[in-house]
Structures are given as C-alpha cells and as structure tokens.
Amino acid sequence: MGTGSKPPSKRRGAPTIADVARKAGVGIGTVSRVINNSPAVRPETRAKVQAVMEELGYVPNPHARRIAGGRSYTVSVLLPFVGTEFYLRLIEGIEEELGAQRYDLALFPLLSRKRLERFLNSSALAYHTDGLIVASYDLSERFPGGRLPTDRPVVMVDARSRAYDSAYLDNALGGRMAAEHLLELGGPIFAVQIEEELDRVFASTVFSSRLGGFREALAAAGRPLATEHLYRTRLSAEGGQMALQRFLSLAAPPLNVFAAADVVALGVAEEAERRGLVVGRDVRVLGFDGQPWTAERGLSTLEQPVEAMGRAAARMLIERLQGAQPEPRQRRFEPKLRIRASTRP
Structure with missing residues (x-):
C-alpha cells in the first residue's frame, strides 16, 4: 500500500554535458562543438554555452572528449x-x-x-x-x-x-647589438662561448648564433675577436667566474665581457667583486636573456620576450x-x- 509520498530524489553529482545543454537551451552536439573549439558555432551561442559551463562549474572530461572527438585536449x-x-x-x-x-x-x-x-x-x-x-x-x-x-x-x-x-628569437641580431654596445665603451673585448651540447646527442644553435652575430659585428668594425679572448664553458655562474679569471690574466682593467647568458654574466660580476673590482668601471659585463633578477642586480642584458x-x-x-x-x-x-x-x- 502506498504512503502517498514521492520517491526520494536521485542524488545530484557533478554537472553533465546534458545539464549544460538543457540550461543553455541548445543541443548536446552544440555543447560538444563548443568544448572542441569547432568554428561551426556562432559567437553568441559559444558565449552563452561557456557562460553556463562556468555557472554550473562544468569541467569537460578529457577522456570523454577523446572518445567523442578523437582528442585528448x-x-x-x-x-x-x-x-x-x-x-x-x-x-x-x-x-x-x-x-x-x-x-x-x-x-x-x-x-x-x-x-x-x-x-x-x-x-x-x-x-x-x-x-x-x-x-x-x-x-x-x-x-x-x-x-x-x-x-x-x-x-x-x-x-x-x-x-x-x-x-624564435633572432639571436644573431642580439649578438651584433652586444658587440655594438661594448665597442662604445673602449678597452679590450672578451666573450664567453657557452657549450650547448646536450649529453653529446645534438646541439642547440642558440648560443652559437649569439656568438656568431657578436663576431660578425666586431669584424665589421675592424676589431675581430682574438682567439685568446674567447673562453669556452658551461652555462653556469661558475663558468662566468672562471672566464673572468682567464681574461684578467690576459689584460688589465678596464675590460669588457659579453657573457652570452645572464647566469654567466652574474658569475663574471661576482668574480669581479670578489677581487675588489668595480663592476661597470673595471669590468663591464653584458648578459643575454633578460631574466627578471638582472634589474635588481644592475646587470645589462639583451631581453628576449x-x-x-x-x-x-x-x-x-x-x-x-x-x-x-x-x-x-x-x-x-x-x-x-x-x-x-x-x-x-
């Protein structure tokens, strides 16, 4: 014998694609096309569906989308x-x-x-x-x-x-800009060549392009980079420290260093300070990358976006x-x- 009461309502879980379609007043296929970024949806319809998705807190299931649209997102x-x-x-x-x-x-x-x-x-x-x-x-x-x-x-x-x-960034252009800037300062010019090989499998051309542009601009100005003024090292602050040690054994301050990367430039600056030299007067160092911390450290750099x-x-x-x-x-x-x-x- 019935009690006259309604059966207990089914417990609601996370919102479904059907919920979104119902509330937005569109078909499930339209919601699916919005989720899959299909161009075959009018902008106003897309905006309405996205607003409902946000309102309901609907998060598309990437696994379901893979099945439905062949994508994993x-x-x-x-x-x-x-x-x-x-x-x-x-x-x-x-x-x-x-x-x-x-x-x-x-x-x-x-x-x-x-x-x-x-x-x-x-x-x-x-x-x-x-x-x-x-x-x-x-x-x-x-x-x-x-x-x-x-x-x-x-x-x-x-x-x-x-x-x-x-x-990509025009690294060769950056190297030419570095050379032109350091040429304005007067004094001997040095550069750090950063090793790029990744575990001897293949190499990036980023640093070689920077150095190539640097050499090109110096040669065009009649100041080709001397072989002994180039120091090869790893991408690290320690590499910059060792580079300056070598450069100071070849020339007395003031001297100019293109470090080719900000972290290497930091090492050059740290070594100069350790020796009681003034960065910017005795040792001029220019980095590359535009890391946020270079501003606080007072390091000149070539910023890349x-x-x-x-x-x-x-x-x-x-x-x-x-x-x-x-x-x-x-x-x-x-x-x-x-x-x-x-x-x-």
Missing part, C-alpha cells in the same frame, strides 16, 4: 630542462594560451641522453597527445626526412625549423589543431638592449 611540451627561469617563463606563456582553449600541458624534459633517446622512438607517449611543442632543440633533425615520427601538429619554440611552424614566444608557439599549434593548413610559418622575435650599471658609459 593535451599538448606535449618537450624541453631540455624544467628548473631554469627561462623554461619556467616559456611554459607560463604556452600555458596561458593553451589554457584559454582548455588544453592541458604534458611536460617531457629531455634531461639526459637516456631520456632523450626515448623520444627517438615513435611509440613515446609524447607523440600521442593532440600536438607537440618542442623547445630549443630541433629533434626532427634526428629523423629521416627531417620530420618527427608523428602525424600530429608540431611547433618549434626557441628554435627554427623548415619543416614546422617556429617561434620569452612569454610572448611561448604564447605565439601555442597560438600556432591551436590554429593547426583547428584545421589550419598553411605552409610552415616563421615568427621572428627581436631582443631589446637594457643598459644598466654593469655597462653604463
């Missing part, structure tokens, strides 16, 4: 390291752009020869997300035909490739994921000279 980012200021800033720029399109990042640091060799195999997990962003090292050079073993869209950042879209490069690379990848099929595009960025106490005339 994840992008692989291959990069040499993860703990440096440069790569943290680069990731920030990439994530800002991808996050706006509801894509997640999967980071794959190369780190060592053993790890690097994993990515020479097409079965590597990095090749099975929706697309790849490869930072600093052009892995495609390791494969026949100069193409990575994937049919997913690929974009290079902080590197340049003929086969893929690229967002790291976050902007990351955003540009992510934007090009998104355009590919949305169906764009242009020829490989090249987005060139220029450095900006920041003159501070360490080289101020």
